[in-house]
């Protein structure tokens with residue numbers, strides 16, 4: 438049963454051939470077997486999940502209509518608020534925080550009759566590329582337990598790859614869905630900024646954050662997208678149907694895009710390892726074989742994406758994280774001698790090093806003496822990068838490139854050098870600055886049997902087309918069927 442896609446499982450459950458309760462039991466048997474090693478979850482909810490599964494099974498037995506994810510066990514990253522359990526962001530400062538409400542996406546999962554089995558580990562406040570910045574636990578890569586699962590949504594990716602749920606949600610501020618998807622050999626989609634509600638997503642970089650799905654194949658990512666996409670008036674940056682109606686990502690998924698034109702940026706791709714480059718080249722050849730045309734382009738400002746991102750993201754983070762003050766939320770220091778110490782000690786005790794580094798960076802670039810030199814400059818660069826995407830999409834339907842310069846690296850390999858860690862995001866970050874959707878699709882393995890991902894971008898609000906392009910490749914290759 439664990440090898441079924443979400444679509445198959447959902448149809449089997451809805452038709453009464455499989456009980457949701459059995460699917461949930463199967464998932465928890467797997468969690469009990471592997472979670473000790475993989476460490477994908479911050480918390481699991483067996484009782485709540487079984488109760489939900491029983492209610493879905495009962496609805497089906499009574500002949501009631503059920504949702505798109507009826508009875509399907511899924512997981513979510515632990516930065517999405519739930520009215521049950523804790524919402525920790527893998528931070529000691531929120532370790533005991535219980536949200537009073539469900540995030541918009543959690544409501545949508547519930548409305549679709551999905552069963553949430555657990556909340557996944559992540560880099561603290563989604564800051565990182567390896568999940569090693571979690572303040573709570575270590576997650577390892579299901580393909581090789583000495584390697585990182587990627588980050589910051591490493592738990593969500595490892596849970597799907599390790600068959601501890603059928604699909605999951607992550608959040609992507611600079612690559613945190615696509616990069617762990619690539620490291621763990623699953624499909625990961627970052628939707629257009631504004632497509633999925635951020636209501637109840639704990640903010641990191643508000644102008645960059647976007648929730649999106651992990652699936653074992655493109656079809657499951659499409660199904661999850663159909664469930665979570667759409668306007669939410671409680672998120673003022675969520676886009677309404679009047680501007681961009683939500684497309685059904687599943688109906689035409691198997692229809693190839695006729696006369697597909699693919700843009701590539703040769704000198705940018707040359708920064709990836711030989712094995713990654715070889716896999717991307719082979720994937721491009723496969724598209725050519727399907728009749729696609731490759732257009733070589735330049736994206737002149739993309740080299741500045743990392744620099745601009747680490748100014749903008751840290752500026753927004755320093756502001757967003759000001760709310761963890763020892764008063765409103767979470768950890769409070771035991772014996773403050775005055776009001777000032779309530780702030781300083783609570784924050785000093787409970788934030789991890791990377792979070793502190795970013796609060797300092799962000800505060801610095803927003804300070805009155807440096808605002809123009811750094812923050813304002815970064816916003817201008819962001820605009821130029823957005824222009825690079827617009828120009829590229831005038832020449833081609835999509836852009837393809839690697840997801841990451843390397844496959845999953847060793848645990849501890851980059852932890853002493855934050856700059857090395859930041860550089861791991863070179864291929865993913867620009868899409869967040871531009872707001873466009875991007876997907877990571879498995880496209881091979883390196884000589885150490887670690888998965889490699891192909892990244893595809895299309896214009897804003899064309900997730901349906903993006904997934905169709907990804908599906909064209911997936912249909913002819915079976916990388917996604919390999920199990921760690």
Ligand code: GLN
Pocket residue numbers: 563564565566588589608609610611612613614641750862
């Ligand atoms: N690795 C990037 C960072 O550390 C992106 C993280 C993310 O997308 N949440 O900020």
